[in-house]
Amino acid sequence: GRWEKVPQSQLSLQPSTSRAFMAEWPDGSLSSTILVGDSGVGKTSLLVQFDQGKFIPGSFSATVGIGFTVRFAISFLHQIWDTAGQERFRSVTHAYYRDAHALLLLYDITSKSSFDNIRAWLTEIHEYAQSDVVIMLLGNKADMSSDRAIRRDEGERLAREYSVPFMETSAKTGVNVDLAFTAVAKELKYRAVQHPNQPKFQIHDYIEAQREKSGCCSYF
Numbered sequence: 001g002r003w004e005k006v007p008q009s010q011l012s013l014q015p016s017t018s019r020a021f022m023a024e025w026p027d028g029s030l031s032s033t034i035l036v037g038d039s040g041v042g043k044t045s046l047l048v049q050f051d052q053g054k055f056i057p058g059s060f061s062a063t064v065g066i067g068f069t070v071r072f073a074i075s076f077l078h079q080i081w082d083t084a085g086q087e088r089f090r091s092v093t094h095a096y097y098r099d100a101h102a103l104l105l106l107y108d109i110t111s112k113s114s115f116d117n118i119r120a121w122l123t124e125i126h127e128y129a130q131s132d133v134v135i136m137l138l139g140n141k142a143d144m145s146s147d148r149a150i151r152r153d154e155g156e157r158l159a160r161e162y163s164v165p166f167m168e169t170s171a172k173t174g175v176n177v178d179l180a181f182t183a184v185a186k187e188l189k190y191r192a193v194q195h196p197n198q199p200k201f202q203i204h205d206y207i208e209a210q211r212e213k214s215g216c217c218s219y220f
């Protein structure tokens, strides 16, 4: 597939420690993307769906440590980290913000509080992350339509207010999971390697085009 698995044995992993990595990506360094959001919004499940292509229901205890996967796509390596949503682990998470190139910020469409907390997450992000970090807002658990508490247009409106791209995902059905990671990867690649003759990459346009192409997706 588009996101090739990279065996851990082939990697000498070190968390990226400087923004210099940006310039080196095309030579095979790692970009760093982290998943953030309230406890229970589905960060671990989303990473497992992305990594293993399956949903393991209800089997995760609140994440204590930070897990990650490494994939090759769009001609460079991506390191994708899960983080713990609980308040008591917050100081650990902050340490990762600084080196993150991209942040996937999740809420749960069945949880109003997780949506309301997005503003607080964005404040933290602006405090601890690099100013040019790529942010994408994800409304997860889109499969749970009967329990929906946040309409899609509310998610869209919040995203527009902060000028970040948005989509709804489901770690359960896998809808939009690859697309979210691919859109972010393309944006990172565009920023890392800018060719003067290349048209500007627009993450919103890319997402729209994908939607039209697949003719699917009520989840935007």
Ligand SMILES: Nc1nc2c(ncn2[C@@H]2O[C@H](COP(=O)(O)OP(=O)(O)OP(=O)(O)O)[C@@H](O)[C@H]2O)c(=O)[nH]1
Residues within 6 Å of the ligand: 037, 038, 039, 040, 041, 042, 043, 044, 045, 046, 056, 057, 058, 059, 060, 061, 062, 063, 064, 083, 084, 085, 086, 140, 141, 142, 143, 144, 169, 170, 171, 172, 173
């Ligand atoms: N139906 C449905 N359930 C989901 C989805 N994503 C996660 N869940 C469920 O929601 C619960 C919480 O998911 P986790 O992946 O552990 O959430 P988390 O954000 O990693 O939580 P912390 O590790 O505490 O920060 C679990 O019972 C999951 O099975 C989804 O897209 N659809």
